[in-house]
Amino acid sequence: MYCFAGPVLGFYFRPQTGRRGRVCAVQKTEKLKGLLEKWGLPNMDLVNEFARAKLIHEDPPIIMVEDFLDPTRCMILRQYARRTRQLNEKDAESDLYLNYRVNAENREDTSSEEAKQLLEEQNIPTSTLSADMGSGFRLQVPPPLVRPILPELLRLMGLQGRTVEFEEGIWYKPNKRTMYIRDQTVVHYLLNEGVAPHVDGKDATLLCYLNDMEDGGGGKTCFPEIGLSVQAKAGSALLYESNKGLLHYAEAVTKGEKWIMQLLIDFKYDPNIPAVDYNTGQIIE
Ligand SMILES: O=C(O)CCC(=O)C(=O)O
Numbered sequence: 001m002y003c004f005a006g007p008v009l010g011f012y013f014r015p016q017t018g019r020r021g022r023v024c025a026v027q028k029t030e031k032l033k034g035l036l037e038k039w040g041l042p043n044m045d046l047v048n049e050f051a052r053a054k055l056i057h058e059d060p061p062i063i064m065v066e067d068f069l070d071p072t073r074c075m076i077l078r079q080y081a082r083r084t085r086q087l088n089e090k091d092a093e094s095d096l097y098l099n100y101r102v103n104a105e106n107r108e109d110t111s112s113e114e115a116k117q118l119l120e121e122q123n124i125p126t127s128t129l130s131a132d133m134g135s136g137f138r139l140q141v142p143p144p145l146v147r148p149i150l151p152e153l154l155r156l157m158g159l160q161g162r163t164v165e166f167e168e169g170i171w172y173k174p175n176k177r178t179m180y181i182r183d184q185t186v187v188h189y190l191l192n193e194g195v196a197p198h199v200d201g202k203d204a205t206l207l208c209y210l211n212d213m214e215d216g217g218g219g220k221t222c223f224p225e226i227g228l229s230v231q232a233k234a235g236s237a238l239l240y241e242s243n244k245g246l247l248h249y250a251e252a253v254t255k256g257e258k259w260i261m262q263l264l265i266d267f268k269y270d271p272n273i274p275a276v277d278y279n280t281g282q283i284i285e
């Protein structure tokens with residue numbers, strides 16, 4: 001579907017035989033190389049193992065990998081969240097959710113001026129974002145449910161060799177050996193629920209869709225500044241940098257329900273600052 005033979009928007013897709021058959025790979029142009037370097041992911045693997053990766057936006061880069069999660073993994077994550085929701089609705093929804101800005105904005109309707117202005121300027125229909133919409137049921141996922149997908153994520157990011165720690169405390173800094181997942185959350189949206197415009201505030205976001213949304217059923221992830229919206233498709237994942245920029249929102253669901261899992265990741269480090277092994281306190285050479 002995203003396979004084009006020639007230059008498209010300044011980048012190329014070329015057919016390639018990957019481990020899951022004939023698929024498309026993204027050829028890194030000089031521009032794309034520069035952008036990935038700036039992001040801190042110069043070795044991102046868009047060609048080999050990840051011949052399935054597609055560049056759906058070049059600047060800033062947004063990578064889509066279809067079938068990043070297999071149907072069983074999607075089901076396990078949905079089931080976990082559904083059961084926990086049913087069993088302990090109140091406690092589970094407590095203050096585990098770390099995406100401070102989104103929650104604060106939704107609770108207090110203090111959407112940033114930036115976000116409000118953008119919605120006005122871009123003429124975003126208010127039907128996609130209802131004033132009273134909830135931001136979905138959010139549940140932190142236990143690391144063991146996430147670990148199986150990490151080798152593939154590290155390969156995609158070109159960060160093989162790093163270990164991954166689940167750690168919210170930002171005083172734990174990434175280093176050449178370690179990357180941190182600050183937040184791993186499943187979000188379950190019911191009718192009229194979505195997320196107001198925000199940035200994630202981390203070096204990378206992996207947004208995995210855990211179910212299919214029908215056409216016209218809402219629930220798209222929209223990046224209004226770049227005019228991109230992405231339909232939820234079970235198993236597909238987006239990887240992007242939304243640290244200070246790349247505002248996005250989730251359209252309200254208008255039919256059915258929507259499930260995602262989101263990993264908020266910090267991997268960037270300053271090589272001039274001594275790296276600490278937080279298990280031993282030793283300086284890493
Ligand atoms: O559900 C989506 O499509 C996006 C969710 C999101 O951006 C967030 O929770 O930070």
Ligand SMILES: [Fe+2]
Nearest residue numbers: 198199200248
């Ligand atoms: Fe987000």
